[in-house]
Amino acid sequence: MSTMDGRAHPDMGGLPAGRCSIEEHEYERWEKRIDALLMTLWLKAGAFTVDELRRNIEELGQKAYDGMTYYERWMHAITECLLQRGLITVDELSRALEGTGTPYRPAERPKFAAGDRVSVRSAAPLGHVRTPWYCRGHSGVVTESCGSFRNPEELAFARTGEPKLPLYRVRFRSCELWPGYDGSDADTVDIEIYENWLEAVP
Amino acid sequence: MSKQRDDESLGYYQRLEAAVEGLLFLKGILRPEDLDQQMKAMDERDYTRGARMVARAWVDAAYRDRLLANGSAAAEELGFPAGPLRLMVVASTPRLHNVIVCTLCSCYPRALLGIPPAWYKSAEYRSRVVREPRKVLLEFGTSIPPEVEIRVHDSTAELRYMVLPLRPAGTDGLDEGALAKLVTRDSLIGVGLPLLPAAT
Numbered sequence: 001m002s003t004m005d006g007r008a009h010p011d012m013g014g015l016p017a018g019r020c021s022i023e024e025h026e027y028e029r030w031e032k033r034i035d036a037l038l039m040t041l042w043l044k045a046g047a048f049t050v051d052e053l054r055r056n057i058e059e060l061g062q063k064a065y066d067g068m069t070y071y072e073r074w075m076h077a078i079t080e081c082l083l084q085r086g087l088i089t090v091d092e093l094s095r096a097l098e099g100t101g102t103p104y105r106p107a108e109r110p111k112f113a114a115g116d117r118v119s120v121r122s123a124a125p126l127g128h129v130r131t132p133w134y135c136r137g138h139s140g141v142v143t144e145s146c147g148s149f150r151n152p153e154e155l156a157f158a159r160t161g162e163p164k165l166p167l168y169r170v171r172f173r174s175c176e177l178w179p180g181y182d183g184s185d186a187d188t189v190d191i192e193i194y195e196n197w198l199e200a201v202p
Numbered sequence: 203m204s205k206q207r208d209d210e211s212l213g214y215y216q217r218l219e220a221a222v223e224g225l226l227f228l229k230g231i232l233r234p235e236d237l238d239q240q241m242k243a244m245d246e247r248d249y250t251r252g253a254r255m256v257a258r259a260w261v262d263a264a265y266r267d268r269l270l271a272n273g274s275a276a277a278e279e280l281g282f283p284a285g286p287l288r289l290m291v292v293a294s295t296p297r298l299h300n301v302i303v304c305t306l307c308s309c310y311p312r313a314l315l316g317i318p319p320a321w322y323k324s325a326e327y328r329s330r331v332v333r334e335p336r337k338v339l340l341e342f343g344t345s346i347p348p349e350v351e352i353r354v355h356d357s358t359a360e361l362r363y364m365v366l367p368l369r370p371a372g373t374d375g376l377d378e379g380a381l382a383k384l385v386t387r388d389s390l391i392g393v394g395l396p397l398l399p400a401a402t
Contacts (some may be wrong), residue, residue, distance in 0.1 A: 003396035013305030013356065020341045022321050030216045035317060036240040037223060037232075043286065044236055054307055070308070070323055072215040079222055088225055096221035096228075126215070 009062040031071040038078055048081040054079040070105030079126050083157060090153035090198050094123030104196040106148070110166035116142045118170060119202040120193060131197045135189075139201050140172040143190060153195070166195040207318045247316035251282045252364050253385035255291075256396075257378045260369045266293075273364065277314055283361075285313020292355060293366040294392070298344050301339070301354045301392030302363045303331045309357035311364050315390065320390065331393075332356060342393040375400055 027035075041047040056077035057065070065073065082088045091104050098121065122137035130152050145168055146188055150161030174187040181187070210293060225233040255277060259266035269276040273289035289311055292300040304310065305328045310318035321327050331338045339345070344353055350359045355363045367389045376399065388394030 011306055012325055012329045014297075014333045015329040017326045020321055020326045020330070020338055021324065022342055025320055026318065030219055032241060032244065033223070033319075034215075034219050035228075036237050037219065039244070040232055040240045041226075044240075045231055047231065057307070066325075068215075070320070075215045075219050075356050079218060082222065082226075087231055088222070088229070092225055092229075093221065096225040097217060099221075104344075126218075136327060198374070 006044060008058050009065055010058055027071070027136070031032045031102065034071045034075050034078070038074060041082075045089055048085055052081045052084070053077045056084075063083070073099065076126065083127050086157065090125050090127035090129060093127065094121070094125035094129075097125060098123050106163050106165055106195065110145050110148070110168075111195060112142045112166075112168055112198065114142050114144055118142055118168075118198040119201050120170075121197050128153055131193055132191065134177060135170075135172060135191055136197075137173055140170040140191075142168045142171040146192065147163060149194075151196075158194055168193055168195065168198065170198070206373055210262060226331040237375075244312075246284050247312075249315050249385075249387035249390055251277070251280075251381070252311075252315050252387075252390040253382045254280060254378075255282070255364075256366055256385045256390070257382035259366055260373075261378050268367070269366065274341065282314055285311075287313070288361050288362060290361050290365050291364050292353075294351070294368045296368065298351045298353060298366045299392065300363075301331060301335055301352060302357065302365060303328060303354060304330070304357040306356075309362060314364070316386070319387070324387055339393055342388060344388075344394050361368055364390050367392075367396050370396050370398050 038053065042050055042053075049148070053074070053078075057073050058075065060068070062077065068076065079088075079093070083093070093168060095103060118141070119139040120131060120135050120137060124136075144176065145166065148164035148166050151163075151165050155161040163169060169190050170188050170193050172191065174183060174189055175185050177179045177189060207385050217363050219230075223232075223237065226231055227234055233365040255269060258280065259269045265276065265279075268279070269291050270293055274284035275289040276291070277284040278287060302310075303322075308318060310322060312318060327338065335354050336346060341351075367385065370379070370384060373384065376384075382401065384396045386394050388399060389396045
């Protein structure tokens with residue numbers, strides 16, 4: 001969020017910097033769309049305040065801030081604001097990104113049991129997620145159904161985390177997770193994964 | 203400060219925009235027509251609105267007084283929505299030159315003038331114009347004599363600013379429409395001066 005002396009990175013007045021580039025450039029349509037999205041959410045829908053947007057941009061940290069374009073920072077912060085306000089959930093967002101649309105609802109009982117073959121969704125939403133990147137898109141076998149727990153994606157935003165989600169231990173073959181894996185074909189990795197990230201493998 | 207766009211990052215935020223937009227429509231938080239309307243409204247706004255206000259102030263002393271007293275009302279008077287924030291118009295004089303910046307982010311009279319230029323949001327402009335405005339202005343080709351005070355307005359909070367530049371010499375015979383054509387976007391921000399009649 002800030003440099004070592006407590007100065008927030010975007011608070012840059014007076015710092016040394018290079019020559020001003022006075023080149024003009026026309027924004028792309030998707031960038032104008034982000035601009036319109038913010039203005040409409042702020043002024044028309046009253047979804048959040050501009051200061052919430054600013055705080056989320058400031059909290060990117062210097063490296064991410066400098067690594068992103070202007071409207072990428074806006075889109076990141078708009079999404080964070082919507083998640084923080086509970087207007088959208090991480091699960092809804094990840095499904096919208098996948099283009100599937102069907103929201104997850106836990107059933108009465110866990111959908112999977114030991115021995116079931118499952119695949120991990122390969123979504124990449126913003127927000128707090130407990131499914132490691134390296135297993136997304138891969139298939140494994142359920143070794144244990146561990147009970148149901150409050151949803152960490154919701155708890156991360158200080159919400160109840162209800163309804164609870166079934167949790168499983170899923171075993172992956174290391175040689176399938178890692179291209180060029182140099183150990184035994186029998187080697188495995190066991191990962192705890194919540195049900196909303198799993199799909200049945202036919 | 204802006205990086206080279208690589209396809210991967212461009213792709214992700216573009217897809218994120220489409221996903222979030224679709225989700226907001228699906229959940230009834232926004233309507234597609236609201237977003238389309240906003241896109242259209244922003245496309246219609248540009249600095250020529252400010253230019254018309256400046257030209258009016260150059261020919262009409264009473265309008266100039268109203269413009270400096272209440273920029274938002276003076277914009278509305280010409281039919282230009284000024285947005286929810288107070289627009290303050292700062293007049294440059296032969297002894298004072300005004301410049302606008304937002305060092306903390308990118309605040310700009312966007313309701314009136316549209317989306318700010320890329321350089322206005324850059325680390326270079328935001329960092330330096332408060333500390334070495336004369337050097338920065340030179341990079342825009344604008345030289346301000348040492349005897350003229352430069353006043354930088356940092357838009358840190360609830361006000362938005364526009365400069366009323368000094369009317370160029372040799373424009374006595376020009377009407378309001380011709381004067382408006384001399385007013386550049388950069389002269390409304392203060393990094394430039396209005397064009398001279400010969401240059402149009």
